[in-house]
Amino acid sequence: MPTENTQVANLFMEQGGQSLASSIIDFAQELLEMENMYESATKEIATKLEILDSEFQVKNKRNPIHQIQRRVKSPQSIFEKLSRKGFEVSAQSAKENLNDIAGIRVICSYINDIYTVARLLMSQNDIEVVKIVDYIKNPKPNGYRSLHIVVKVPVFFSDRMEKVKVEVQIRTIAMDFWASLEHQLHYKAGGNVPPEIAAELKECADIISSTDLRMQNLHSQVENLKKVISDGSED
Numbered sequence: 001m002p003t004e005n006t007q008v009a010n011l012f013m014e015q016g017g018q019s020l021a022s023s024i025i026d027f028a029q030e031l032l033e034m035e036n037m038y039e040s041a042t043k044e045i046a047t048k049l050e051i052l053d054s055e056f057q058v059k060n061k062r063n064p065i066h067q068i069q070r071r072v073k074s075p076q077s078i079f080e081k082l083s084r085k086g087f088e089v090s091a092q093s094a095k096e097n098l099n100d101i102a103g104i105r106v107i108c109s110y111i112n113d114i115y116t117v118a119r120l121l122m123s124q125n126d127i128e129v130v131k132i133v134d135y136i137k138n139p140k141p142n143g144y145r146s147l148h149i150v151v152k153v154p155v156f157f158s159d160r161m162e163k164v165k166v167e168v169q170i171r172t173i174a175m176d177f178w179a180s181l182e183h184q185l186h187y188k189a190g191g192n193v194p195p196e197i198a199a200e201l202k203e204c205a206d207i208i209s210s211t212d213l214r215m216q217n218l219h220s221q222v223e224n225l226k227k228v229i230s231d232g233s234e235d
Contacts, residue, residue, distance in 0.1 A: 030091035031075040038102035040155045041164035042070040052120045064113035069105040099150045100167040110216045114170045128152040143205025146171040174208045
């Protein structure tokens with residue numbers, strides 16, 4: 001089984017030859033050392049989200065977050081993305097130019113929960129917001145919907161503090177269901193999804209979006225009903 005270092009070196013050799021292989025192995029080693037830093041950053045964000053979710057449950061008797069997933073890009077993926085985008089292939093270049101080395105996916109029950117969770121996270125005084133892209137209000141042409149937020153979070157080590165970028169993707173259960181299946185189909189089609197399938201995927205995304213809005217409306221109605229019953233019982 002080839003190691004990450006070997007895989008990245010092989011890719012580099014294909015592009016630059018044997019003489020550059022040792023350089024890319026050094027680069028891969030640097031990325032492996034960075035992995036702990038990015039993994040720590042995802043833990044920091046995940047812990048913050050878990051605390052916010054727990055507090056929300058105590059105050060509102062429900063959890064806005066259904067699931068939290070963490071991941072860190074492999075050295076091979078980082079190398080491929082730097083090369084594809086024309087950036088210098090180095091650890092420093094990766095830190096400066098890539099926003100999604102560390103990623104958190106937050107799955108919420110309702111659309112309003114997405115913006116509530118985002119607001120609570122971004123309001124913390126040690127969180128620095130780098131970039132916000134709202135694919136819910138402005139979906140991608142293929143129908144993809146999600147709220148993307150790139151933040152910097154401080155990570156404390158024994159000898160220093162690093163502010164590390166993490167991309168936080170927040171979406172509903174329905175949005176995540178569609179995105180997961182769309183990704184699988186896109187991968188199986190080798191990146192070339194036939195137009196008729198792409199059109200049907202887009203239609204499914206629109207139907208799911210409509211369902212999300214209806215479920216949000218139903219949830220609001222139930223909450224209002226609970227409030228009316230509660231107010232009536234206090235009279």
